[in-house]
Amino acid sequence: MENAQAITTDAALLRPGGVSAVSVGSLASAIGGQLLQLADSTDPGGVEVTGVSLDSRAIRPDDLYAALPGARFHGASFAAAALDAGAAAVLTDSTGADLLRASETPVTVPVVVAADARAAVGSVAARVYASQPADGSGLSLFAVTGTNGKTTTTYFVNSILRALGETTGLIGTIEILAGDQRIPSKLTTPEAPTVHSLLSVMRESGMTAASMEVSSHAIEFHRVDGIRYGVAGFTNLTQDHLDLHGTMQAYFDVKAQLFTPERTERAVVVVADDDDAWGIAMARHARAQLGADNVDVFAMRGGVVGDRESGPERRGADWTLHSLTRRGIGHAFELVHRDGRSLRVSTGLPGVFNVANAALATLMVLSSGVALEDLQRALDQHDPLTTDVPGRMQLIGTQPTAVVDFAHNPDALARALAAVDPPEGDGRVILVFGATGERDKTKRPLMGEIAAREADVVIVSDDDPHGEDPSTIREEVMAGAQALIEAGGARATEIHQIAPRSVAIHSAVRMAGRNDSVIVAGRGHETVQEIAGVDHPLDDRAELRAALDEMRHSTQEGWGETK
Template sequence: MPAKLEGKVATAPPRPSRVQPVAVSELASTADAHLTAPDRAHVPVGGVTLRAQHVRPGDLFAALPGARAHGADFAEQAVARGAVAVLTDEAGAAKVRDVPVLVHPNPREVLGVLAARVYGNPSTRLGLYGITGTSGKTTTCYLIESILKAAGRETGLIGTVETRIAGERLDSALTTPEAPDLHALLAVMEERGVTDVTMEVSSHALRLGRVGGVGFAVGAFTNLSQDHLDFHPDMEDYFRTKAELFDGRARVEVVCVDGEWGRRLVKPATITVSTTGDATWTASEVRVSATGEQTFTAHGPGLEIPVDLRLAGEFNVANALLAIACVHSRGVDAEAIRRGLAEVRVPGRMQRVDEGQDFTAVVDYSHKPQAVALALDAVRARSAGRIITVLGCGGDRDTAKRPLMGEEAARRSDVLIVTDDNPRTEDPAGIRAAMLRGANALAATERGDVLEIGDRGEAIRHAVSLARSGDVVVVAGKGHETGQEVAGVVHPFSDVETLASAIREAHQ
């Protein structure tokens, strides 16, 4: 069952106000699907959804097979709400009554193409930037969006933190929305004058067809490291799924080649970026201030761009280069790039919390072994004080990374406090135990002190109580999130607010 947020009710995603209905026979032809009830082939379809509770009159309801139930079990409810046709497989078709059925052996595979057709293929007219990779997707999207705004473009953003339409903020439930919601969202953006959209493209989105029927102006790759091995059988499968973004659906391909996974994606026309070697775009004269801000010079085709970046860490130099390469490929000039990067803010990504204290406090979303290592290395590079880290692991996710995260954090921290993240349906103590095994497997000389405090709020307050002048407190794993999921219920919780409150209380 999906998690419930206390006090909130899930709302239907936005849809465009103007849609030219498409005959169900045309949709059947588009999907190469068998159409039952050919005498009703001219029934017009004006919307698409795979959630019965979100059906509007005139919709095509996508009844997909699932692990626990078949979407066709909800077809009667969908028809009662006004669905005029159903897309499903053979098993689902047997459960549908009273409306034409589009029967396809893999309905999820064609759902995106059908939604694109119904909503008028909006991705073909937008400057759509799709960013994939393990880490850096969110940051790169915000960097690109900030540059585009500086260039005078009207922007949309779709990602982990939020969805924004010309400045209006919507909460994000999925990193990449389901295909019908995505195409409807893009159509809404076009209606509201958006010209350019930045979007995170997760491996789940690629594998599950959420970006089916989407055409990208630019597709970009950040990096690949261990994550989502609860969903992918191994790293090779994870990589192959990410590589689907570069199968021709993006008109321009931009790849960070600082790792072997990225180098495997390079083709003759690929635009490459690197902080360490030869590439289309490189960086030099990287300087880091005591507070983590960075300056560097970006070198590209006939260009040198001075960059002021308020984000810490070499990995954010790579993210900035990737953003520069993406927008430059679309004609954005150097001055807009410079101004946009200087102004960017990324919620929950190396986000400083300043309440006037004499130590540094940072909230970061790092929730993968490599991301934890990179974040703590970036902090260590600019601090002579102790590093005090608060870290947990999410439940119902890749279990293999838990001891690795504990190990990476313990190796780089003077004090590591292992706590709860989003335990979801798992026993929180079991998750912490896996992290502690990794941390305590290190020799005492190779790690800092390791503590266990299950209550995340108490863990953060204890970290603050330990901090002395010049130290750094890093609260990692949840970043921008404003809830903590425990036993299927999401309770309000913000690392940023909790850390700020703890600092204020400690200095009263």
């Protein structure tokens, strides 16, 4: 077996070194699958596998090939390539089994047929990679879900854990950190075989804890099946991904699956205020599922959560926010428990929403069993919540303040704009943003409206158009901004449509004065822009730095500082 520390840029190729072979018969029995023998072979149930892959191109000898239905093709169509690469068995559904029977290439390896093969992959991968050993030697696992704040919160959790002396791993939107490996992410949450393999690699590498972003797609498509977390955290729920889920209730219902005994031991839920219907609903759901004593509810404002007289699952918030003050561009604050315990916390990242992210991360670590005194000492001595998070309210320059953020939905955009708003009368907010193609179209005019309401100068450009006409996307965003202007509710005095995005960024900086704030929103850490199926190099951070450098060289005073 290849050493776990071998250099790779693809997480799907990173495998643990200490895997024990597992028989196909035992896997079939565990998932209630039917074991088929499509051609002459001996004892199909006795065949053993040492890996799992959904990608025929990533198959290694003795792997189980999971041939699943896809958006355009069924994985069984690529079984011949998987077998040529050394696959020892195939897991598929009834449709896949029919395709294998009809294949011109005889399938001489055992085939396991499951009613829902995708739903079975997680538990199969968990067994093959022993990602959570029964002896308790696995990692302490933290999961964060919600619409906004997942990435920052996982980085915060990891930073606190490192301040406490833990050796940590991370699986998320920006990157995967596993031992000596730093791998760019392709998905917010990788497919189930990759997740389970990574957890085993982390354990072999000496990791003691790991945090993961868990998206609604990950839950919907069974990417985190077979994992039980120590603590799961909920940030918020606002409009996004309705192209997949259809309604906000359906979106909530998918997220809520994480807060069940099968998936987590404990939970921390953020409730923004007494009008946060989704936060309150998640708090009640988690308490009902896990027991009120296993759930900490943190209220940013208010703290009613539910009727205190209607049972413990509807009691008030456990933790509330106190003494919020500015600390540089960030904040210092206090978390106070209803029993009188408290924690002093600070973060150097801008925005009140990062107060919520910092509080959530702190309380998740506390919920994992860390003593309050030890946690307070780590917060005081190491300032772990001022860690850099690539592309998340990332400060690129000063004079003017220049920030890149991942805000790509209405709520995130409003929060980001509020975070960079200069003191009244001191400067303007100049925004560059767009909307993603082939995603929820209903949020485009909403984002245009928010931009016109919260920014002084709005530049609508392109995000990732994918296969859509970029000009059509821009016009749909512009429509929301123009509607607000016509209604007389706009703050914006200028609205421009500028493409390509690099030109829009440079134009924004040229418009800026030294006391203004320039924010480039939507793409964050991403380094390529997809247009009509072609990836074009584009890093908002690099473009913004270049524009600021040009400004510094062209102004007599030399302002336009970069970080």
